[in-house]
Amino acid sequence: MLKLLRIDVEKQHFLFEELSPEYARLGGRALSSSIINREVPPDVDALDPKNKLIFAAGILAGTGFANSSRLSVGSKSPLTGGIKEANAGGNAASNLAKLGIQAVVLEGRATGLTTLKIDADGVSFVDAGPIKGLGNYQVIEDLKKAHGDKVSIVSIGPAGERQLKAASVSVTSPDFYPRMAARGGLGAVMGSKNVKALVIDSKGAKGVEIKDKPLFKAAASKFTKGVLAYPMIEGLNALGTPILVNMINGMGCLPTRNYSVGQFDKAHQISGEHMAELMSKRPNSVPGHKCMTGCVIGCSNVFTDEKGEVIVSGLEYETIVLTGSNCMIDDIDMIAKINWACNDIGVDTMDVGAAIALAMEADILKMGDATGALALVSEIREGTDNGLLIGNGCKVTGERLGSKRIPHVKGQSLAAYDPRGLKGTGTSYATSAMGADHTVGNAIPNPLSQYDPASPKGQAEMSSFLQIYHAAIDSLGICLFASLPALDFADLQGHIVQGVAALYGETLDRDYIKQLGIATLKAEREFNTNAGFTKEDDRLPQFFKDEPLLPSGNVFDVSDEDLDRVNAF
Ligand code: SF4
Structure with missing residues (x-):
């Protein structure tokens, strides 16, 4: 079974632990949320050394199961x-799992900026002085040069070192492009630990032990076939996530001009097509x-x-919308440059994009001013007042500028789907313990379903179902x-369960996915309740209820009673 690697960065001490019964058979979000809930005092300041930072490999990581x-x-x-979990692709999780590590737990605060090298021999503590202040791209280049091109690199940019609230964590892809665990300011927590980077090298590692290899292979192969046969996969491969720009714009739910309207007349200019x-x-x-x-x-x-x-790589839907249509910017090359700058500085393009739109509404720069937006992002690196403002995300920016239209829940900006037309997504934004994430329960209708995203009814059930499912998928x-x-074809869920059962060499309950999701959500809700959150925090900003979204005229009218029913286990 994989182990927990605890690293006390202050004492420069590490320990491989067997997973205790509470953590056994968990991975990814389920494990990180369980550790936070059990081990972090809920009232501790997030940047205090008593907070912990977890890097957890998904349960299927490193096994060869598709996309896992x-x-x-x-x-x-x-x-x-x-509580917060943000996940990213790249090969770090796969390398950790191959090294026999289910999760790394960072504790304490290092006395000087440090890089942690994790390999088959354990952990080395390397002085990160030479890469202090560098952006993620240069950090990746330097560490690749020092440690070879087979490693994975997890790092923070200047925003993380400055402990800004919108700071992200970068994880390298196999070809060393950064992929971001962007949300929730987790880069600031890494900065508060005085850890600039993790270098993960699985050379000489044993790899992941699969107890029943034939069964695993059969399950993995059926899952892959099912995924590839799904109608939307071809379009996703050809156009990527920007395929959603025209689709969501067509539905009238594309955040435009700080969530003022749901359609952008220049949408084609920023579309996947x-x-x-x-x-x-x-x-x-x-x-x-x-x-x-x-x-x-x-x-x-x-x-x-x-x-x-x-x-930049990759230029994704959420970034295109939050730094594009939502700021009335229609130049895809400039959006790509803003994306590169955010990645390099190490900030969430979504929270910073939402903050730029608020700065535009407050006339700090003009709506649609792409050059000004890029310069403003660059100011985060320089540490100017305005740079520090937007680097702390949309809530801090909006409050400082006196805005009454701050698109956030629990302090985190909304994603790139207007909740007035996509009310299931809005319900997930409101009720997730994580704040307004798109990955926790995004209810986008597809041609195979009868689901009505604009109805105020039935959204609690839809959001609950999706939140449970995605909590398990993230785990x-x-x-x-x-x-x-697998949402549309239950047999694919069966192949996932069979794959995990073969990995462990155990029989799993048919409801395994649901149980895993519920356990994860319960841990997250428990932590937030102990941290002082109440049902009043499970609400969207008032302007989504008051201002009709044009052209549909929709408002967010899912009742508070329905919101309170979501995830009420
Ligand atoms: S489908 Fe996209 S997000 Fe998923 S693993 Fe492949 S490239 Fe990464």
Whole structure:
């Protein structure tokens, strides 16, 4: 069985622990949330050394099961004050699992900025002085040069070192592009521990032991076939997540001008279709890029300029909307540059994008000013007043600027789906312990279902169902896009359960996924309740209830009673 690696960064001491009964058979979000709930005092300041930072490999990480090696980063969040898990692709989780590590737990605060090298010999504590203050791209280059190109690198940029509330954690893809565990300010927690980077090297590792290999292989193969047969996978591979721009705009739910309207008249300019056209003409652009080894879909991209120079990888839907339509910016190349700057500085493009829109509403810069937005993001690195303001995310920015229209829940900005037309998603935004995430329970209708996203009725049930499912998927380490086919086809869920059963060499309950999801959500809710959250925190900002969304005229009218029924286990 995999172990827990506890690292006291202050004492420069590490210990491999057997997973205690409470943590056994957990991974990813389930494990990180369970550790936080059991071991972090709920009232502790998120940047206090008593907070812990967890890097947990998904249950199926490193096994070869398709798309299943996501890394969960968990802690008490400096942005929300509640429990937080943000996950990312890349190969870090796979390498940890191969080293026999289910999760790394960082404790204390190092006396000087430190890089942790984790390999088959244990942990080495390396002075990070030479990479202090560097952006993620240079950190990755330097550490790759020092440790070779087979390692995975987890790092923070200057925003994490400054402990800004929107700071993210970067995790490298196999080809060393950063993928971000962006939400909740977890980069600030890493900065508060004085840890600049983790270098994970699985050379010489034994790999993950699979108890029943034939059964595992059969389950993995059926799951892959089922995923690849799912209708939307081809489009996702061709256009990536930006395929959603035209789709959500068509539904009238594309956040535009700080969530003022649901359609952007320049949506085509920032759409997946337009990007694909540009990329087909630009040297070195890569559609269908894979963020981790074992991905069978390839939803990401490498986006280049006309000369073939990489601007950023990957340029995703959420970033395009929050730094694009929501700021009235229609220049996809400038959005890509803003994305690169956010990745390098190490901030969440969504919270910072929402903060820029608020700064635009307050006339700090003009709506649609892409050059000004890029310069403002660069100010985070420089540490100017305005840079520090937006680097602390949309809630801090909006409150400082006196806005009455701050799109956040529990301190975290909303994602790229307007909740007035997508009320199931809005219900998940409101009620998740994590704040307004899109990955916790995004209720987007598909042609195979009769679901009405604009009705105020039935959203509590839809959101509860999705939140349970995605909590389990985040724990298994499976990426969201590979999990979608299994929502429509129950036999695919059966293959996932069979894969885990074969991994452990045990029989699992038919309700395994549901039980895993519920246990995870319960731990998260318990932590937040002990931290002082009440049902009043499970609400959307008032302006979503008062201001009709044009052109549909929808408001968010899911009742408080329904919101209180979500996740009431
Ligand atoms: S489908 Fe996309 S997010 Fe999922 S593993 Fe592949 S590239 Fe990463």
